[in-house]
Amino acid sequence: MGTYSTIPVFCLKLASATLVCLLSPILAPENLGLAPAVAQTTPDQATQADELFDRARSEFVKGQLPQAKESYQQVLKIYRELGNSTGVAQALNGLGQVYDLLSLETKALEVLQQALKIQQGNGDRKGEGETLIHIGTVYSSQEDYPLALELLQQALTINQEVGNQLGIGYALVNLGSVYSSQGQYDKGLDKLQQGLSILEEVGKTPKSDRILARYYQGITLNWISLAYIRSREFNQAWEFVEQAHGLSREDGYRLGEGIALALKGILYTTLGELDKGVETLELGLAITKPTGSRELEQNILFLIGGIYNQKGEYLKALEFYQQSLAIRRELGKRKLEGIVLNTIALVYDNQKQYNQAIDYYQQALAIHREVKNQVKQSTTLVNLGDVYRKRKQYDQAIDYYQQALAIHRKLGKRKLEGIVLKNIGLVYDYQVKYDQALDYYRQALTITKEIDDQKTTGTLLKDIGLVYSNWGKYNQALDYYQQALTITKEIDDQKTNRTLLNNIGLVYSNWGKYNQALDYYQQALTISKRLKDSLGIATTLNNIGSIYQNQGKYNQALEYYQQSLGINQDKGYHNPVRVAANFNAIGLVYHARGEYDRALEYYSKALGIQQDLSDRLGLVE
Template sequence: MLNILTYKKVLWLTLAFCISATCLVAQNAATSRQTPQSILEANKTARMYYYQSKIDSFFYWANTLLALAQKHNFPHYEAEANKYIGVTYLIRNQSQKALKAFFKSLKHYHQAQDDKGKAMIFNNIGIIYYDIGSYAQAIDAYQKALAINQRLQHFVHIATAQNNLGNVYKMRGQYKIALIYHLKALRIRQKIGDKKGEGASWSNIGILEQYLKNYEKAKQYFQKAIKIAQEVQNLEGQAIALNNLGEIYDAQKKYNLAEGCYRQSLKLNQKLKIPKGWGTNLSNLGMLAFRQKQYSIALKYYQKALIKHRQIKHQEGVCLTLIRLSDVYWRTQQLDTALTYAQQSYQIAKKLNLKRHVLESLRVLSNLYYQQGGYQRAYDLQKTYISYQDSVLNTTKLKEMEELKTIYETERKQDSIVLLTLNLAKQKDSIQLKQANLELLKKSQRLQTLVFKQAQHEREARLQKIASEKEQQARAFQTQEKSRQQEIKFLAKKDELNTSLLQNASLQKRNLLISGGIAILLLVIIAGWLFINQRQRTRLAKERLKRQNVISQFEYLKHQVSPHFLLNSLNALASLIQEDSKKAHTFALKFSQLYLFVLELKDNLIVSLEDEFKFCEAYLALQQIRFGDNLKIDYEISTDKSQVSLPPLALQIALENAVKHNQISAQAPLHIRIFEEAKKLVVQNNLQKKATHVANSTHIGLQNIKERYKLLGKEQPEFIESTTDFTVKLPLSL
C-alpha cells in the first residue's frame, strides 16, 4: 500500500515550509537590538541555495550562519542554522545526525520563545521517527506539534499534524484511530479550501477503508482523490491515488483495470523521479502477475522493486517485497531461497514493529517449514502467529477504544455517525476474529497430529536401527565368503581396466584421424577461398578491360561524326559555289558557326532533345539557304524536350541522310516530317532517290547511329524504306 504522505513528499513540503515560513520581520521586532547585516546575508544566501537545490552550498552557508549567530549571540538564528543543518542531513538520509541538529534547533527556539519554529521542528522530528519505525516517539513529536499549532490556530499545520498522526496509527495497525485523525484533517482542509490537502486526505481514508475491506467505499474515495489531483495538477497525488485504486481492482480480481492503474501511476512516478512510488508500482505489478500464476514475470518485477527500495533505504518497502519474493520462490518449489527471504522480512518487520508484515512473514515461514517436514518448527511458528494475531486483533482493539474515548471526548456529537460506523466495523472484526481463531485451532490440531506422527516415525526408525545392527552381527560370520567374492571382483575390475585402456587407445587414434580430417577440410576451404578470390579478381579485371574497350569504341564513333559532317557540308558548299556564289558565302559563314556547335556536342554521351533540336534547326536553316522552299520541314512534338535524351547528332545525321540521298527541286520538293510515336522520335521523308549513286558517300552516317545506341545499351533505332517513304525511328530515354 502506497502511503499518501510518501517520505519524500513529506520531507520536501515540510522543509520548504521550514525554510520559507520563518518571519524575520517579526523576529527582529521581538529583539531589542538590530540584527547584524552579515547574519541577514548568510541567512538569505543559505535559503537561495536551498531553493536552487544546491545542497552542498546550502550546508556550507548554514554552518556559516551558525558561527555568526553564536558569535553575536542570536538564539533565533542559531535555531535557524541548526534547522538548516538538520534539513541537509535529512535530505542525505542521515537520520541520527538530522535528529541531533533538530534537537539543538528546538533548544534555541525555546530560548527565543518562538512557538512557530518549535512546531516545525517537532514535525520534522516526527518525520524522522516515522521513517525509522519508532512510532511511539513519532506520535509524541506529532502531538506536540499539533498542540502548538492548535494554540496558534495555524489550521494548515493542524491538518498536516493530524494527517501525520493518522499515518503513524495506520502503520501500528490501529486503523480506527487513524481514521479519526484523517477525518479531522479532511474537515479542516475542506474548510480552508486546501484542495491538494483534501485530495491527500481522501486517499488516506480510502487506504483505511481498504484495510477494513470496504472496497467500494475505498474505490469512491480514491476516485475523488484522483479527480482533485487532476483539477489542481498534482501529479504526485494522482500517481498515489491511481496506485491505490489499482490495489482495489486487484482485490476485486479486476486485473486488467488494476494493471492499467498501476502502469499510469508508474509512468507518473518515473516522470517525477519518485523512487519510493516507483518501487511500490513495480511490486504491485509483480503481485498482479503472481495472482495470475505468471511467476517468472512476478519475480522480475519484485527484484526491480527490491533494488529501488534498497536504494532509498525504504525498509517497509524492502520488508513487503521480501515477503512477496518468498511467496514466489515457495510456489516454484525453491524452498531454501524462499526461507531465506521470509526470515529476512520477519527480522525487518519485528525491528520496525510492522504488525501486518510480521503476520505475513510468520504465515510464510510456517508454511515453508511445514512443507520441508519441520513440523515442530512449523507448529511453534503457528502458535506465535496465533498469539500475535490475537494481540493485533484483540488487545490492540481494546487499546484503540480506550484511546478513541480520550481523543474523541470533545467531538462526540460531530462524529456520532463515525462512531456508529466504527461499532459496526468492530462487530464485523469480532466475527472475523472468531472465524480466524477456529481456522487456526484446526490448523493447530493438524500440526499436533503431524508432530505425534513424526515422533512415532522416529521410534520406528530406532527399532529399525537395532534390527540392522543384529543383521550386521549375523553377517560377520560370512566375511570369508565375502573376501573371496572381493578377490573375484578385483580380478574382474582388473580385466575391465585393461579393456578400458584398449578403448582409450582406440579413442586416441580416432581423435587423431578426426583432427587430421578437420585440418584437411580447413586446407580445402582456404584453398577454395583463395581460388574463388583469384577468380573474382580475374573477372573484375576482364570487366574493366571490356568497359575500357567499349569506351574506346564509343570515342572512335564520336570522332567519326565530326569528319562525316564536315565532309558532307563541304560537298554541299562546293556544289553551291558553282550555282550561286552569294548563297555560298552565306552558307560558309553559318556553317562555321554550326561546326562550333558540332564540336561542343560530340563529346557528350547523350544530349537532351531540346539541345539536339536547336542544333538541327540551325542545320536545316543552313540547308534552306541552299534549297529554299524546295525543302519543307514539319514538326509535331508534344513531349517536354528537356526531359528526354538521345545520342548527340543522331537526329542531325538522319536529316542529313534525307537531304543527301534524295532529289530536291521545284518540281520534286523534299518533305521531311519530324514527330513522336511510342517514346520514339520519327524522321520521315518522301522517297525520291537520285538517279545516280552519290559518288562521295562514305556510308557511315546511319551505321554510326546504330553503333552508338548499341554501345550505350539502348534500344536499337529502326530504318524503314517503302516504295514511297524512308523512315528513321530514334528511341528516346528519360
C-alpha cells in the first residue's frame, strides 16, 4: 500500500471555511438599508460613527483585515458611548467576522454571542437571523458540522419568517457548503444552487442590493466550484471558479480572488499542469498576504508544497511545508499542525531518509492523539508501519499496523481495515512466513469483496498468487493469477493486468513451458508499450531474454537483454539495481557461450554496482 497523503482534501476544507467567513458581514443590517437606532447624541459623534462603520465595512470587503479590526473596535467604542445598542450589535457582528478570518475563533464566538443577546433583547428578528448565520459559519470552520447545521437551519427559518431574501439566500449557500464539507455533494449543490438563484434575483433590485448580491454571487460561485472539485467534476468546477474569479477581481474583493486562485491551482494540479498550478497559487499567495488572512496564506503554502512534492522537488516542498507549519503553530492550530507534520514526514519518507521521517511521524502522532483525531492517528500509524517495513524492521512494522487496525475496526472503516490487513500480509510475505501472509491476505480479500472494491480485490488475488508462486505451489499460483486477470480485464486495470501476465509467464517458465511463457510475456510487453511505460517494457524484455537464454538461443537472449539494459541505463529511468541485473544476465549468456573474457567484463560491472547497493536484485514484477 502507498503511504497516505492528505494534501488536497485538507486544503479544500480550509478553503470552504474561509468562504463561509467571507460572507458573514455583508449581510449585516447596516447593509440592508436598516438604519441603527441612534440615542440622543451630537451630530459630530453620529457622523464619526457612520464614517468609521463605512470604512470598516469597506476594509473588510477589500480584505484589509487588520485595518478592519481596528476600525470596528473604534466604532464599537463610540456606539457604546452613545448607548446605541443596535449599532453595538452591528459592530460586534462585523468584528466577529474579522476575528474569524484572523483565526481567532474564540474571540469571534464571544463577540457574536454578545451581538445575538442584544438583538434578542431588542426583539430584532432580522438581526438575530443574520447573527445566527455568522455563528454557524464559525462552527463550520471548526468542523463542528452538526452544530453549524442546527444554527444555520434556525437562521434560515427566521429569515424566511421575516421575508429577508438576502438572508434566505445567504443561509442556503452556507447550508450547502456544510453539506458539501460532509461529503453530501448532491445535497450541498442543491442548496448552493437554490441560494444562487435567490441572490441573482435580488441582484436585479435597486443599486445597493445589486452591489451586495454581486459579493454573494462571487462567493457562492466559489463554493459551487469547491463542491464540484470535491466530487471530482472538474469541468463544472472550472466553469464556476472562472465566474467567481471574474466577479471578485472586478470588485476588488481580495480574499475572494485569493480563494478563486487557490481553487484554480488545485484544478491545474488535477490536470497534471503542475507548473501552471504553482504559478497560479503563487499569484493567490501574493494577493492573500496583504489581507492578513494567515489561515488562507498557510493553506496556499501547503498546496504549493504539495505540488513540489509531486514533482519530486523535495527541498522546495519542505521549504513551503515548513512555512505552512510555522503559521499553523503561530495560530495554535494543533490539528492542522499534526497534518503538516505528517506531510513533511512523507517527503523524507519519499527520499528514503527514514530517521527524519520517523521523527516527524512521531510528532504528528503525538498531536493526533492529543486532539483525539483518530482518523489521522490511524493514518500516521500506517505510515510508521510502512517506514519500518521498508527498513526491514518487521516486528515494529506489524506493531504499528496492528494499532492502526484496531482504530479502523473501532471506527467501522472497512476499506481501511482491508488495506492494513493487506499490509500486514505483505510483511509476513517478506519474512517468508507464507501461512500468516495468506491468512491476512484472505481476511483483506473478504472485506474487499464485501465492499465491492474490484481493483483491490484483483490486487489481493495477485498477491495471494505470488505467495504460492514463491512457495513453489505453481498450480495454486496460476489459479489465483487467472482469477485476478479476469477482474483486471473487466475493470481495465492495465497496469495490474500487465503485472499478472508477467507473473503467469514466470510460472510457465518455472515449469519449463517456454512457448506459453513467451506468449504471456509478449502480451505484457504490448500493454507496457501501449502505456508508454519504459520501466515496464524493460522488465518484460528482460523476462523474454531469460526465456531465450533457457532455450539456449543466446543471440536472441542478448538482443533482449541489451534492449532492457538500454532503457535501464537511460538517464530518465536510471535504476542501478536493474542495470546490475542486466549486466549479470548478459554475463551469464557470454559465460554459457564460452566467451569468458566478455563474461568477466559484465560480471565485474554487476559486482561494482552490487557493492554500492544493499537492495535485493530481481526484475520480475
